[in-house]
Amino acid sequence: MSVRRWLIQPTTDIAYERKLVRLVNKFFLASTVEEWIRLIGSEVSPIKKKMGEMVLCFHSAYFGPRQYCLKGKRLFERTAKNFWPKTSNSGPLSKQESLYLANELGRPFYNIFAIPLNSSYELEDQPPVLFVEYFCKTQTIENFFSEEKQEILRSTFSKVLLEEHWKSGSDLWQETFDGLKEPLAILDEDKKPIRSNTHFQKIYNKNPSLFLKDHFQDEEKQYEKHSYSIINNNHNYTVEHFTNVTSYLLLREQIAQNQKMSALGKLANDVAHLLSNPLTGIRSMAQILSEESREKDNFLEIEKAAHRCQKIITNFIQFSRQTNKDLTCDLNKVVHQTLPFLKTMIQTKKILLNLEEEKIMVQAEPCLLQQVIFNLVRNALQAVGDKGQVCMKTNIDTSTNQVQLSVQDNGCGIPEHLQEKIFSPFFTTKSEGTGLGLRISYQVIKKFGGQLKVQSKAGEGSCFTFSLPLAR
Amino acid sequence: MRILIIDDETLIRQSLKYISELRGYQTWTAGTGEEGLSLWKSCQPDIVFLDLILPDQNGFKVMEQQPHPAQIIMMSAYAQYKEEAKKRKANLFLIKPFENIFQTFDQVLQELRPNAGSELNL
Numbered sequence: 156m157s158v159r160r161w162l163i164q165p166t167t168d169i170a171y172e173r174k175l176v177r178l179v180n181k182f183f184l185a186s187t188v189e190e191w192i193r194l195i196g197s198e199v200s201p202i203k204k205k206m207g208e209m210v211l212c213f214h215s216a217y218f219g220p221r222q223y224c225l226k227g228k229r230l231f232e233r234t235a236k237n238f239w240p241k242t243s244n245s246g247p248l249s250k251q252e253s254l255y256l257a258n259e260l261g262r263p264f265y266n267i268f269a270i271p272l273n274s275s276y277e278l279e280d281q282p283p284v285l286f287v288e289y290f291c292k293t294q295t296i297e298n299f300f301s302e303e304k305q306e307i308l309r310s311t312f313s314k315v316l317l318e319e320h321w322k323s324g325s326d327l328w329q330e331t332f333d334g335l336k337e338p339l340a341i342l343d344e345d346k347k348p349i350r351s352n353t354h355f356q357k358i359y360n361k362n363p364s365l366f367l368k369d370h371f372q373d374e375e376k377q378y379e380k381h382s383y384s385i386i387n388n389n390h391n392y393t394v395e396h397f398t399n400v401t402s403y404l405l406l407r408e409q410i411a412q413n414q415k416m417s418a419l420g421k422l423a424n425d426v427a428h429l430l431s432n433p434l435t436g437i438r439s440m441a442q443i444l445s446e447e448s449r450e451k452d453n454f455l456e457i458e459k460a461a462h463r464c465q466k467i468i469t470n471f472i473q474f475s476r477q478t479n480k481d482l483t484c485d486l487n488k489v490v491h492q493t494l495p496f497l498k499t500m501i502q503t504k505k506i507l508l509n510l511e512e513e514k515i516m517v518q519a520e521p522c523l524l525q526q527v528i529f530n531l532v533r534n535a536l537q538a539v540g541d542k543g544q545v546c547m548k549t550n551i552d553t554s555t556n557q558v559q560l561s562v563q564d565n566g567c568g569i570p571e572h573l574q575e576k577i578f579s580p581f582f583t584t585k586s587e588g589t590g591l592g593l594r595i596s597y598q599v600i601k602k603f604g605g606q607l608k609v610q611s612k613a614g615e616g617s618c619f620t621f622s623l624p625l626a627r
Numbered sequence: 628m629r630i631l632i633i634d635d636e637t638l639i640r641q642s643l644k645y646i647s648e649l650r651g652y653q654t655w656t657a658g659t660g661e662e663g664l665s666l667w668k669s670c671q672p673d674i675v676f677l678d679l680i681l682p683d684q685n686g687f688k689v690m691e692q693q694p695h696p697a698q699i700i701m702m703s704a705y706a707q708y709k710e711e712a713k714k715r716k717a718n719l720f721l722i723k724p725f726e727n728i729f730q731t732f733d734q735v736l737q738e739l740r741p742n743a744g745s746e747l748n749l
Binding site for chain 1: 635636637638639641642643645646704705723724725727728729
């Protein structure tokens, strides 16, 4: 093929040469196969009455064997059913070879002029061919599609094919990256994104500085940056891939929390057993002395105090125990068991209890429920000032067979725009907070078939309410 | 009836001794396994209150060496040893803490009187 290129000799016909230059310029501008074949359509207009259909057959890297059929201005594209006749030189097809088009397009074809478009860019051993149907002398068509014109067609088609190939290739990559749910970008030496996926663009448009950090948060997701450099054409680029580590971080926090609680549980268990002996001794002796001595009341107080110590310890064991086989518990009891842990925080603040008198049996693990109540009351105590008050109330709804427990405070409240976010993981307004307390509470309540909700007004206070199904 | 109490917690030892004597039983006490075994040999008790964890050896070891047959009441805060105590033929297993020492003592003696081997949940 490269040999043929050298065969083109300069002609003496200046007008013809100018025409060829115009043709090169015109065809060179085509960037798709469709544009290219339409240009031929417009080129053949001087002899259009002598011509029928034009069929271009070629292999597309992504779509396989293709056919573009052009008749007048009507163009359609289809998959080639069979392989077209191999053609190495231009010229009329034999009758046998013409059957190919007849079979493919379902109508008789008589005179067909084939122009092979062998290009340096060949994907298959089946070179692309342009078939031109004509109703005149072969010579006329041969003259029209001169060797020079054919060469122009060959080189420009090869260019178009290459362009389409790379374009569809890069489109495929772009779609792949856009499908990725994590931001990805290629940055130049000045750290400006030159290529990026839609996810990156979405976040970048909101806040371009987010991507400068190694970690950042967008909506409810936490991202961690992974970057590496690539060198292309002597340019140094950086690929930055931000992986979504939300569930990983959440899991890590929960594991840490579980470990903490189980270590606490073991410790509580050991302490409980160690204290059990002396406390049993104290209680027993106090019981004896209260029978014997004139100081009966004082010894009874000693006995009661030791009894309280034992209760605190068993309560503590329950609080820190991770798995509890007991799946039903009395909500009132859990509240009473939880409040002693908050004693140091209460100080001058008030906690008002408005609980149902009867037992409220719910289906929930007491130790988890205790953690929820602990979180809610602790948050409320943190929100109120020294003279603030927290009100806890239970309410049984017999129609839905549910109980509601609300923890209301008269503290600083939550601004409306933050209310949606408070149950999201890692959301916190406290300098020492983990942003997990409410999240975990929310999940625990959900796990037992209930709901945790908030009502709040900035400056007036908040009310957290959870509902739980009553145990049968 | 003769009663021996082996426990390293003085107040428990003293309380049990007090009630035991109040109910008219001859009572001895020991704070270690070794001390307990020597009293066991010399005093030949009918009932032994035996703490599981003692400073010098554990209660099961003391039980293995018993120099004279007696009804044994094992005591511990570790409830998980109840099965082990049953296997080793302790007559009763008392889980600490006791709610009320008088009730506990009386119930134990009541349990032991007709026939040995029953369990007590106090």
